[in-house]
Amino acid sequence: MKTSRLELDRIRSKTRVTRMVSRAPLRLLETGTHEDAVEIQLSSYGGGMLQGDRIGLNVRCGEATGLLLKSQANTHVYKNEIDELAVQTLHADCGDRTRVRILPEPVVLHAGAQFRQEQHWNISPTTDFVLADWMQSGRSESAEQFAFDRFESVVCIAVDGNPVLEERFSCCPATDDIRSPAVFGPFDLMMNVYLLGPSADHLLERLKPFLDFQQHHTDALPQASSRPNPEMLCALNPLPFGGHILRCLARTRRQLQPVMDVLSR
Template sequence: KALPSVEGRCRTMRSDEGSREGEMGSVVVEKVGGRSSATSCFSRYPLKFFIPKKVGSSKTDAVWVYALNYGGGIVSGDHISCKFCVGDSCTMVLTTQGSTKVYKSVGSKCSQQILEARVGSNALLAIIPDPVTCFSTARYYQKQVFNVSSDSNLVMVDWITSGRHESGEKWDFDLYKSTNNIFLEDGQPLFLDTLQKGLLSLGRIITFK
């Protein structure tokens, strides 16, 4: 049985206004008048998306999406889930306006952020955020899952700092785990990677794959 095309899934996301339980945000980018355009943009507390009308040259065919957090960061216990769909031959750039701050955990609470994205044929998705900065005792887990076509283009930056140096914090957070999985449309895995801070020794980060 053939799987729905990315274009079909974009249309489904765009029209599925009534079933966003647990979802904090979504953006759909499709061709409108021959240009990449955001045909759907949804976000709710604690997440906010900002899409400027113009970025760079007028010849640039790309939708820039800035992800913002109310309060300036991710609070202990926050669970943020968002979805993106980039249609065929479209370009979308997802970025931030500053480092993603993860505040200290309260008790055993863990903050988490889940991102799912579909990238169509000859499309480009670039995820280029500022680094994640975890405060002392913070517990944070993020997972990013990408479904791509055989001729899709994906640029993804996933990076962290060692903490708030100006406050004397270096690797003082309790947990950091980041998982990035890339699949073809038929479910075949292309890239599976997990980076996790376990017990640190001499500032090293242990990577599990």
């Protein structure tokens, strides 16, 4: 696996990039600062993930640093003709009083694509942490929704080295009942937003205007929306160790963009 590296440290009261190494096909671009956070964009020499690609990224955020990690465009995963997964893996360690926002554009799965992504985060109890993980079922302009072969997503979060959350999602349209109400139903996009740390409740208040309803429990499916055939469904799951997971399903990206706009501010 070709592994890129990103390291941040606080120097003279500012967050600075102290190491940045890009390994093709991944490119890391420093594109600005936001409230003492460095903005880094992820890009690709090939415009997306090709069959058999193995991409890794190791991140270290030093004490009292800020990181806004975005992607330059949608992460396109192209058709697989050799039956080899494209794989993208991220490992990150975040020190005390860090502020971390991971807000990429969605993964867009082309017809025949096979893709697995993994994220492993070790954060501090004082880390303000926001992670948006979302996918689009295919190129809407090509009418290829759920024409991909396989998609897997793994999110693992530890606090001071102690695992507190592990979520695994797997989808194979050829064998899964994709349009079942228990899976995607009429929706084509899925987003999970993980909110942890001192500012989690404040961010949640800013997100409430965009939610059709709130469901404050962890072990039940959201109830039906009060509106027939809604464009978006959202559910809020509090975490037992503190923080929240916001889960959304939508028909188009337009319905989810306001959520991303709030998280970016």
